[in-house]
Amino acid sequence: MRHGDRPNYLRATWLLLLVPLASTLVNGCQQFSCKSGKHPSALPAEATLTSPRPPAGEDTRLPLPLLPRMAEHQLENMRDHLATIQEIMDALSQGDFPAVARASARIGYSEQMGQMCERMGAGAPGFNEMGLAFHRSADTIGITARQNDAAATFKAVAATLQTCVACHSAYRQQIVDEAAWKKIMSHRRTIAP
Ligand code: HEC
Numbered sequence: 554m555r556h557g558d559r560p561n562y563l564r565a566t567w568l569l570l571l572v573p574l575a576s577t578l579v580n581g582c583q584q585f586s587c588k589s590g591k592h593p594s595a596l597p598a599e600a601t602l603t604s605p606r607p608p609a610g611e612d613t614r615l616p617l618p619l620l621p622r623m624a625e626h627q628l629e630n631m632r633d634h635l636a637t638i639q640e641i642m643d644a645l646s647q648g649d650f651p652a653v654a655r656a657s658a659r660i661g662y663s664e665q666m667g668q669m670c671e672r673m674g675a676g677a678p679g680f681n682e683m684g685l686a687f688h689r690s691a692d693t694i695g696i697t698a699r700q701n702d703a704a705a706t707f708k709a710v711a712a713t714l715q716t717c718v719a720c721h722s723a724y725r726q727q728i729v730d731e732a733a734w735k736k737i738m739s740h741r742r743t744i745a746p
Pocket residue numbers: 617628629631632634635638680681683684685687713714716717718720721724725726727
């Protein structure tokens with residue numbers, strides 16, 4: 554190798570390193586601006602006049618009693634479920650079946666998911682079953698994606714979204730204190746030891 558070749562070779566190596574680095578930075582910035590969001594500096598006047606949620610009496614959905622920290626955790630799970638569906642649709646629109654299958658695994662059934670639904674639904678009869686139906690339906694997204702079957706995968710996503718809608722029309726969170734939660738748990742032990 555002649556002495557003069559070396560800088561070219563080095564330059565090429567730098568380019569190889571810089572391109573992924575630059576794209577990581579760009580993606581990172583996009584994610585950051587998404588997370589930081591554009592929060593309005595002040596709420597419109599009318600927003601302060603009405604409660605964002607109807608009073609319990611006007612909402613006919615069944616209560617899902619939860620301790621405050623469980624309620625927060627449940628909503629975090631929910632936001633992740635929605636993000637997962639978004640990832641699935643994005644991958645599906647690009648025909649990227651492996652990515653569809655990977656994303657769907659995040660909402661599919663696992664023993665851990667089952668236990669979480671059971672705990673969250675301890676005070677709400679039927680909630681656990683609806684949760685399980687949802688995770689089982691999400692499993693079918695992975696199955697159809699692994700078969701590279703776009704039409705069947707779309708159907709599986711639609712059926713899964715239906716299970717989200719069904720549960721949302723049936724239950725609403727109800728924040729309870731430790732004493733009420735203990736009662737719920739002890740009642741549950743007497744009916745399902
Ligand atoms: C087994 C029941 C159940 C299933 C299944 C379910 N959810 Fe939920 N979800 C709830 C409950 C209960 C709430 C709280 C609603 C309330 O208190 O008004 C909620 C709230 C949410 C919220 C609001 C989160 C927030 O921060 O306020 C989102 C978003 C959401 N769900 C998305 C989904 C998506 C997407 C799916 C399906 C892919 C899904 N959920 C499936 C029960 C369920």
